[in-house]
Amino acid sequence: MSVFIRIHPADDVVIAKQQLVGGTRLEGEGVTVAGLIPPGHKVAVRAIRAGQPVRRYNQIIGTAKTDIAPGQHVHTHNLEFASFARDYAAGTGTQPTEYVAEPATFMGIVRPDGRVATRNYxxxxxxxxxxxxxxxxxxxxxxxxxxxxxxxxxxxxxxxxxxxxxxxxxxxxxxxxxxxxxxxxxxxxxxxxxxxxxxxxxxxxxxxxxxxxxxxxxxxxxxxxxxxxxxxxxxxxxxxxxxxxxxxxxxxxNRVQRQPVPARHLVVGLQCGGSDGYSGISANPALGAAVDRLVRHGGTAILSESPEVYGGEHLLTRRAVSQAVADKLVARLKWWEDYTARNGGEMDNNPSAGNKAGGLTTILEKSL
Known part of the structure; x- marks a missing residue:
């Protein structure tokens, strides 16, 4: 069984499925691990020169601080955040939603103004x-x-x-x-x-x-x-x-009574928590598949933390239903850039220490 995961053929790194020790051969990559690689962390599979972008998911996740040799651990010691130009190409990847013929229902609470609740607090x-x-x-x-x-x-x-x-x-x-x-x-x-x-x-x-x-x-x-x-x-x-x-x-x-209501009244917020190097290839795709099913039934999903799509927003603008929607997302991220700048912060103050321990290095990588 393979000890690593390759996500995209164009990636500069692969992901360790378990702790890798120096001398481990990455079959199919022609690379030998140099040093200890924790599970969920990145291993370079080709030589990367200092200043060059590093790709995972075939997307830029940062820039090499120093020259990185094949087999070396890629993390905070040799990879850093760096802004890069993004082609937003609004609406070029939009696909129509195929709604189900008979949407699901759930037992909800209809408020006097017509809104529907899932809980009664x-x-x-x-x-x-x-x-x-x-x-x-x-x-x-x-x-x-x-x-x-x-x-x-x-x-x-x-x-x-x-x-x-x-x-x-x-x-x-x-x-x-x-x-x-x-x-x-x-x-x-x-x-x-x-x-x-x-x-x-x-x-x-x-x-x-x-x-x-x-x-x-x-x-x-x-x-x-x-x-x-x-x-x-x-x-x-x-x-x-x-x-x-x-x-x-x-x-x-206490006077409320539950009744069957269409799934279009469901709004699900997706919230980041405890992300690591595996999240983007396990939990996040699973949630995406669940949300796709919900949307096909008329429901709605929200990405609750807009700064945590930073660096990956060009993938979302391509799926925007209109230029106005794409512009709204870009404007929100520009607001975050301005907010962090005027408060002496940086967009890359995220990932957290725990995220980094789990293999995530920059906000660009976490956003993906």
Whole structure:
């Protein structure tokens, strides 16, 4: 059995399927391994001169820092990130979707506005990090593993969850960070899987709840309640008040009934996590195949981390249904380039240490 994986005939590297020791012969490649190669890592199969691009998947994953000989380990010590020109060729690889004749269905929850939920939660959101402890205490009161009686009368409610963060104050009231935070919190508040939302603030934070609601076009009502710690008289009273409000909201949330709905209401977010040198040839293609099936049934998939297609975006623009869609993706990545530059960062601050330990060297490689 082969001890390596060759992905494309034009690749400069192959991937070790197991730990390779010096002297191992790579059958079919005419290469002998020089030194220790961890599993999932890259082995050069041809001579690469310093400054030359290195290819995997027949795509550029970086530039050689030094001359690399056949059989050598290719990683952070001799491969680095370098920008390169991409031909976006928008729409040249677009293929029509072959939709199934009879789309699948699932048991969903149809909200009053017509949106469909897969879950039925109540959410406890925070305007600022200062109210995070109180929010978590409110939600913990309803944990079935801690206090099973709290939701005993509400079998149609999946739970109460707190979504907290570490921001909301000590920031410009008209700055980009606050706008992004508000947009994120607004998205949570509007999510179909929330039957109702409780928003807890401190009172004196920059991210005033009124301003958040105004920016996001949200309005208080029976299923969107807001209050602050300072107005309530402290943390203990805040937690008690929050529990009381959630208990009141549970009555309405529990009235839902599931019913068959078309798969076109499903939106699946694809999120990176624990990537290594095998992800692009195992888990990621499997998820891609699953998403293709979902789309054929009318559903939708989202690549949740747009900066993690950086360096591979030209492969996506070729599949864009229009020039406008391709331009939107490119514009988002240009925004990321500008964002990292003005904050003293780099697009290649990703992969993480764990990704690198698993064989990924640059963001260009991880994106593929």
């Amino acid at each position: 109540l959410g406890v959101l925070t305007s600022v990090n200062c109210s995070a402890t109180a929010a978590r205490a409110i939600a913990d009161h309803f944990r079935r593993d801690v206090n099973p009686r709290a939701l005993e009368r509400f079998p149609n409610v999946d739970g109460v969850v707190a979504l907290t963060h570490g921001a909301g104050c000590a920031t410009a009231s008209d700055g980009e960070p606050l706008q992004i935070l508000r947009r994120t919190l607004g998205g949570y508040a509007r999510h179909a899987n929330f039957a109702g939302v409780l928003m807890v603030g401190l009172g004196c934070e920059t991210n005033q709840i009124d301003g958040l609601l105004a920016q996001e076009g949200l309005h208080e009502g029976p299923q969107l309640q807001t209050f602050s710690i300072q107005d309530s008289g402290g943390t203990k009273k805040t937690v008690a008040k929050g529990i009381e409000l959630v208990e009141w909201m549970l009555e309405e949330a």
